Amino acid sequence: MRGLTGLLYETSKLHPVNGITYRGKDLNEIIKQSPRASGGTQPTPEGVLWLLLTGVYPNQEEVKTFQEELYQRSHLSDETETLIRNLPEKMHPMTKFSIGVMSCQPDSNFAKAYHKGVPKKEYWEHTLEDSLDICAKVIQLAAVVYNSTYNRGKQLPGPDQDLDMSANLVQMMGFSDKSFYDLMRLYLVIHADHEGGTVSSHTAHCVNSALSDPYLAYSAAMNGLAGPLHGLANQESLNFLLDFEKRFGHIWTDNDIANYVEEILSESRVIPGYGHAVLRKTDPRFIHLLEFAEKNIEENNLIRLLNQCYTVIPKILDKHKKIKNPWPNVDAGSGVMLLHYGLNHQDFYTVLFGVSRALGIMSSLVWSRAFNLPIERPNSITLDLLLEKVSSGK
Structure with a gap:
């Protein structure tokens, strides 16, 4: 649907x-x-x-x-x-x-x-x-x-x-x-x-x-x-950054980010926080979080990493034809913000x-x-009927 x-x-x-x-x-x-x-x-x-x-x-x-x-x-x-x-x-x-x-x-x-x-x-x-x-x-x-x-x-x-x-x-x-x-x-x-x-x-x-x-x-x-698949996205995005930090520490390069992303993609995994079912540009909610961080949060390793991922990752994802949207959504940044203020219970x-x-x-x-909308009642179909339609070409 x-x-x-x-x-x-x-x-x-x-x-x-x-x-x-x-x-x-x-x-x-x-x-x-x-x-x-x-x-x-x-x-x-x-x-x-x-x-x-x-x-x-x-x-x-x-x-x-x-x-x-x-x-x-x-x-x-x-x-x-x-x-x-x-x-x-x-x-x-x-x-x-x-x-x-x-x-x-x-x-x-x-x-x-x-x-x-x-x-x-x-x-x-x-x-x-x-x-x-x-x-x-x-x-x-x-x-x-x-x-x-x-x-x-x-x-x-x-x-x-x-x-x-x-x-x-x-x-x-x-x-x-x-x-x-x-x-x-x-x-x-x-x-x-x-x-x-x-x-x-x-x-x-x-x-x-x-x-x-x-x-x-x-x-x-x-x-x-x-x-x-609905409410866990910002935790997965935060853990993506924390795992990178655990591996590379506070001294890393754009190439480290790129290699890390390519490694994940080679294992048929997704990059959490990037892509969206509907959006085809950077999520404005993500931009507002970045602007908040710029004004209110002194730059630290995770904030710096978040910003740099925004620069590096879309270029890599854009090369993969199956990925329709290489841009970050709100979940890419919200977990980092919450963690910064001490809310570490994911x-x-x-x-x-x-x-x-x-x-x-x-x-x-x-x-x-x-509006007095009616009860929701979509139609459904069995597998046998679906296969029958496919085989008949209708």
């Missing part, structure tokens, strides 16, 4: 050259025009969530009020926090995260309204209520998952109503670097949505099309995101991806219900 048009997805669209747009606005414009937190240099997730829902940018007063509302919606029950903390320490963070989302499902506004017989024309309103609750709660859910897995026994701060979602997440995980606040703002914004065909977005759309409530749909999406990176993707996925569900 790759490339087969079959979904109406209102919140974003991916252009093969220009990259992602949210509600028709490209990422460069969004980064420039979205509201910022006080003292911050990057747009806030709250402002981009507003844009995804409404199609327009909020002003500073609107985003301030919206931030306050989301803070009020972010509360987790004692039962949910206790449940997550009592899960096995070695359980994967994405499994904990999905379980945490499901534990909030009994509070679904949509489920309660549906069972009361609310008319279809009001479905979107209750989907909106659930979607806002989920976008607010995922910050605290992610922090509880992180702390129960990696910070057991430590006393860490709770949410602060004066901080935006990104700053709260970083602080609740035990980090205090204000520059990390800004990186997390950028990270959540550029990963917020990537049109409807990705596994996580499509899964949410499919599950919600059965009128399963947004909690059920989002949890299902996270289970799809946990798959290695299994948690996918949870952060899931937190960011909540903004787009939940916004899209609101529009799906506003």
Whole structure:
């Protein structure tokens, strides 16, 4: 089904050259025009969530009020926090995260309204209520998952109503670097949505099309995101650089990079972080990460290596005729940035991806219900029928 048009997805669209747009606005414009937190240099997730829902940018007063509302919606029950903390320490963070989302499902506004017989024309309103609750709660859910897995026994701060979602997440995980606040703002914004065909977005759309409530749909999406072919890419890209560093140390040349890449390709392996199913140019999200590093991170070996790979690797990949896109995508750089700020627990990176993707996925569900889209039901075929068609030449 790759490339087969079959979904109406209102919140974003991916252009093969220009990259992602949210509600028709490209990422460069969004980064420039979205509201910022006080003292911050990057747009806030709250402002981009507003844009995804409404199609327009909020002003500073609107985003301030919206931030306050989301803070009020972010509360987790004692039962949910206790449940997550009592899960096995070695359980994967994405499994904990999905379980945490499901534990909030009994509070679904949509489920309660549906069972009361609310008319279809009001479905979107209750989907909106659930979607806002989920976008607010995922910050605290992610922090509880992180702390129960990696910070057991430590006393860490709770949410602060004066901080935006990104700053709260970083602080609740035990980090205090204000520059990390800004990186997390950028990270959540550029990963917020990537049109409807990705596994996580499509899964949410499919599950919600059965009128399963947004909690059920989002949890299902996270289970799809946990798959290695979807949510593992930035970890593989980071390990590609770390393996190179382990082999060559801090003194290396462009030829070392080229030989390393050729060696991997000769073994029929791919270069992680390079290429994309849709994009045919450098991912603008990757460029924004490089620009952030240039302004905020003192050059170190991994940052220097990341930049130089961007110079060397596309030239090599471009020589291979089977490779349609030799350019880096966002995953080539995001892991390096997270590691720089001390977030070295790679299994948690996918949870952060899931937190960011909540903004787009939940916004899209609101529009799906506003459009009253039907249950998804594509046709299928058996192998025998397929072979019959092939043999008949039809």
